[in-house]
Amino acid sequence: MEKKNIERLRKQIDKIDEDILKLLNKRAQIAMKIGDIKSKDALYFWDPQREKEIFDRLVELNQGPFPHQTLFNIYHEIIAATRQLQQPASVTFLGPEATFSHMAAVKQFGKTAHFSHAPTIKDVFLEVDKGRCNYGVVPVENSVEGIVAYTLDMFFQSELKVCSEVYIRISHFLASATGEKEKIERIYAHPQAEAQCRNFLKSNFPQIPIYEVRSSAEAAMKAQKEKNAAAITTELAIEHYKLKFVDQYIEDFANNTTRFWVIGQQLPPSTGADKTSILFSTPDVPGALYQALKPFAERQINLTKLESRPMKNLPWHYLFFVDLDGHYTDERVKTALEDLKHQCAYFKLLGSYPKAKC
Template sequence: MSKDLSDYRKEIDRIDDEILRLLNERSKSVIEIGKLKKERDAGANLHTPGREAAIIERLTKQNTGPFPTDAIQSVYREIMSASLSLEGPQKVAYLGPRATFTHMACMQKFGSSAQYVPVHSIKDVFSEVERGRANFGVVPIENTTEGVVNHTLDMFIDSNLLIYGEVLQEVSHHLLSTSGLLDDVKKIYSHPHAIAQCRNWLETNLPHVPVSEVASTARAAELCMDEPSSAAIASELAGQLYGLKVVKARIEDNLNNFTRFLVLSQKPPERTGKDKTSLMLSVKDKVGALYDLLRPFASHGLNMTKIESRPSRRKAWEYIFFVDVEGHIEEERVKKAVEEVTPRCLFLKILGSYPAHS
């Protein structure tokens, strides 16, 4: 005889009980691992991104369904986040306030069990990690529409922090208000970058509505709570947090709109085999200097995924280059390329080798 509804629910309850038992069994092993890590190095980062990536990759390959493969990463992100909190508190500083896209990138990387510390500026994020008040910091580095975040690049010039990882966060802007009605919108608030990313939609659909710049998309949502005739360009998370309704979803002009974030730490992560290395260097002012800089990377078969220049602020017409290459600094080909480049530079600084976002 086929089972009825109550039989299936009893079966699910039994399975849930077993899942809970296994989660607690897993947690006991995690606690023991935390003890061993502290015995080996009391100041080491408990978070190991390479190990987490390997777990998710293994499980997604083994999954035969019907549980969706895409959901495995989300489920295990939270399992590992909760497990990591058992080893010790993980404080993460980020450019606040809550519900910004930086906050969402933090959640994607560290899950909901980490302790998040919102601060007022990118400089404050660096400071929190440098002073040991946070284990990690998360800062934006570039956007597919607006380009590089110069303030973040400039902070690396004088900071000794290392890049511990990277996160690619999809940036999807919603128009939010208390009523959820387009006709009620008489004023719009948002961050300058969000406004720029939605400019065509605004000019087409609300050409006569004034747009005001504020410090963050989350601040824009907060302001709309008490202004029924105002709307905010912000994330869906901001709408949920501040009790706003969606007037129009996904109003960004470029649907392929992503922001890359960097994770900062005082210590480097473990090598994973799928790593990226970031460098900061200044070349001598001469004909062919940039060519001489790029040639060693090409000759050693390294894929350069990014190069960005900034004024050095120390001497007129002197520039600092920020370079990303695929590979780890401990790899022979990366090491040799850096050794060849170093004599051609006024200075060279390795910002870190870290797992590439997958």
Template sequence: MSASTQRLTEIRTQIDDLDEQLLGLLNRRASLSREVGQLKSDSLDIVFKPFREKEVLNRLNALSPGILPEDHLRAIYREILSSSRRLQQPQTVAYLGPEGTFTHLAGLEYLGRSMDFSPCPTLHDVFLTVASRKADLGVIPLENSLQGSVGQSLDLFLQYNVYIHAELFSRISHALLATNADLASVRTVYSHPQALAQCSGWLRTNVPQAVVVPTESTAAAAAQAEREGKGSAAIGHPRLVERYGLKAVALDIQDLPDNWTRFLVIGPTPTVGSSRDKTSLLFTTPDRPGALAAILNLLADQGLNLTKLESRPLKGEKWKYVFFMDVECDLSQEQYENTIKHLTSLCHTMRVLGSYPTGPHLYGAGITQESS
């Protein structure tokens, strides 16, 4: 036996020993997680605690002394935390289906594979499923860095009493998927309207003969392209080829490379406890001059940073609008009690959608960048 072969055998033996130690530690951790669930079984405490999980990930990253990359460490522990949640209490997550949509993949990456993911045919059904407590959580797209807000998601917050528990940012990478690799044979391209818009330049240049057809989701587009076969293609995540009989004919076909979508994790009840980084609100203003300015001036006087403000038509009332707002602070804290009272007095109606930690940036396949 050569020296290198002998050394390889020694290393593998050491790895086996470490794996056995890790297995024991993981099971000890699992037992403690289950005990936590048993202690909380008589309470209404929410199992998914994004701020606590963010604290755990940041602490471990700061303690990590070796060569294990930060993104690998976070990906490993996201799955450990997902398993811990399931041991405490199995949870169902509603999302815009079918399997393989960007929403589904972002949810898997953020919440982990130990959650029970339940596909819904429309965003409306996601909100309805969560609001009626048929799912513990839901994952929805809120806005895209290129296309702006998903108006339907904002509108559905008006219709259903659900609350924001967490946010995450996922890099969107589009691929052209088809059964045949010949671009000249493509006659129809299916996808979600936002995906079609984000790839419109590439489509005009590379498949000018194709007719674009919008679908409810990118995964639905892949299923349609698979059913029709030659001549049909879909735009979606490259990993859709794992679920459908398609090939990735072209990768990264989005017109602009820095393409991100902000997703929200929603639940039927508000979160409580630990300080959070951001608060989202819905409000309407009185019909008088300076009403919106008074609200913005209050936030400025309090030194609060406004990161998003968007108006949406108020359904059933002509030329009336509702505003969606993000503020960089935890307005649920006692120190902001008077601020909330003052805001309420300035608004015609106001609803706090939730306070939650700033979300991570997910690059796919478990690669992340955490916001501090």
């Protein structure tokens, strides 16, 4: 009797799946028509504001049992796949595969985008600059280690803009081909990953040698090929190289998060919940920084980050990197930036983009 009930319920699921498939394809056809209009009118294909409206509306309509985050994940993939039908996107990231940069790229663009990896941050910029890829994904800041200076330095050489930001929680895993802790004779790790797991390694593997590699993905690859080797690596790399977990979440700081930037040729339109990033330098006179920041205080614009960077071509002179709330087209932000430009020896708008959730 119970078996018959299961079969009856499964047939209902099959029918629902058929309806969902038809509706997904119908949705895709309508989206492709929108894509044709955008193409003819030279409109921006990636519309963060529209995506936000879709997600907010679905959350409001959702009565369960699907949790909101699960619903978001499903529709994120649907929207990403539909965007690929409108205009196939090519995305390059700081490689190799299965790194945190790869994870950030997948989180932003979904699994259906065409991905490639580049060996350095400079190469990511070059791939997008030369039009070989639509977008690039690079790390810009870690909550423990601080700013990624080379990413900021690249904006002096490039006119690319920041189109979006992505936050990835940095969780480290110990894995090997067998998953057996007692068989580990050596551990491969990227220097930063090793540093972030120092207490775990000291407590659990005080006598085991640690070998430095260029990435967490390379560590996983070596653990796959070498007997009695383990790797400090990512969950994606463990899946990619078919390793087994030895231990999970071995990082010393639970709130370790890296912020990534998506770089491209165009700035996205305002969504109403945006962030703007700028670089500027001031004249070497008393009160110059105070005067530079005054336009934001007067307009009650919140500065969420302020950090100085040495100028490589001028010793003992500094650039200031600022994140602020708002879009560069917002009237308050627009006038504040205009006032700032008059105070600066150098000014560059890096981008205005939708705020991401940490």
